[in-house]
Amino acid sequence: SQQGEEDPQALSIQEGENATMNCSYKTSINNLQWYRQNSGRGLVHLILIRSNEREKHSGRLRVTLDTSKKSSSLLITASRAADTASYFCATGLSGNTPLVFGKGTRLSVIA
Amino acid sequence: EAQVTQNPRYLITVTGKKLTVTCSQNMNHEYMSWYRQDPGLGLRQIYYSMNVEVTDKGDVPEGYKVSRKEKRNFPLILESPSPNQTSLYFCASSLGTSNQPQHFGDGTRLSIL
Numbered sequence: 655s656q657q658g659e660e661d662p663q664a665l666s667i668q669e670g671e672n673a674t675m676n677c678s679y680k681t682s683i684n685n686l687q688w689y690r691q692n693s694g695r696g697l698v699h700l701i702l703i704r705s706n707e708r709e710k711h712s713g714r715l716r717v718t719l720d721t722s723k724k725s726s727s728l729l730i731t732a733s734r735a736a737d738t739a740s741y742f743c744a745t746g747l748s749g750n751t752p753l754v755f756g757k758g759t760r761l762s763v764i765a
Numbered sequence: 766e767a768q769v770t771q772n773p774r775y776l777i778t779v780t781g782k783k784l785t786v787t788c789s790q791n792m793n794h795e796y797m798s799w800y801r802q803d804p805g806l807g808l809r810q811i812y813y814s815m816n817v818e819v820t821d822k823g824d825v826p827e828g829y830k831v832s833r834k835e836k837r838n839f840p841l842i843l844e845s846p847s848p849n850q851t852s853l854y855f856c857a858s859s860l861g862t863s864n865q866p867q868h869f870g871d872g873t874r875l876s877i878l
Contacts, residue, residue, distance in 0.1 A: 684864050696769070696855055696869030697808075742808070746864035750815060752798070752823050753863050755808040 658686075658743040658756035666762040673730040675759040677743030678723075685746040686719055686726050687753065690739045697742065700728075735765045767792045771856050771870035778846060779878050786841045786873050788856030794868070796859045797839040798823065799831065801852040802872075808855070813863065814839055846877045 661676045677686065685704045689697040703710045703719045703726065710717045716729040730737055740758040747754075769790045778784055790797065798813035800823075810823030814833040828850055830842040839858075843850060854873045859865040 687866060689867075694872070696871045697857075697867070698869070699866040702866055744867075750796075750813070750821075750863050752810040752813060753867065755800075757805070757807040 658745050658754060660741070660743055660756045660759040662759060663757070664760045664762070666764065667733060669733060669735055669763055669765050671733055673733050673737070673761055673763070675728045675741050675761070677726045677728070677756055679726075679743075679745045680724065681745075681747070683721075683745045684748055686717075687744045687746065688715075688717060688726075688728050689742045689744060689755075691742065691758070692739045700741075730761075733761075733763045735763050737761060738763045767868070769856055769858055769868050769870035771854075771873050773873060774871065775874050777876040777878065780847055781845050784843050784846060784875075786843075786854060786856075786875070788839045788841065788870060789837050790839075790856075790858040790868070791837065792858060792860075792868065793836065794858035794860055795836070796862055796865070797833065798857050798863070798867075799829070799839070799841045800855045800857065801825065802855060803852050811841070811854075815862070843875075846875075848877050851875060851877045 658679045687702045688700045691697045714731045719726045740760045742758045744753040744755045799811040800808045809825045812831040814820045856870040857867040
């Protein structure tokens, strides 16, 4: 059951620009997580934001969460070619309900 | 180094020939799970385990088995593989529940002919 949906599906920007990806979901959540996947590799956890938090930062990453709109955004500032990857949001519900991943945004950063 | 190790990384095999994909983590994590990733469908959970001897079905368990005899290992077994199980498989682990950050292995690409 897909819950998170990322937007856009693909994004191409120049190095140094900011990249913004959005995630929308349908039901109440415990937390929302963002992951990065380089081509052919496993997912890497980037950041977790809890349902009672509105914004979180980690290095060049900024995540916001709006539970009233059931949406989150991931901002990567001053992007680099190495940021080229697919980015997924995943929603955590209560108990041991599996994390539900979206289909991802493919980001290309052109040097 | 903290890691989740899957083997093999690539496998081409034929319909009906039993196979096992191993997964091992060195972080003393309680929670482990298996996902498959298919184009257009994203990641879907196959099975998960909250601790030793405790396993449960995820969203797409049909055609798969798992076991959790030791905390560090969580093998995925395809008793009679079929072509619709051709996919990219990931093992993941986390400290507590599914709500915690997941550590993923590098993936196993399976092709069933």
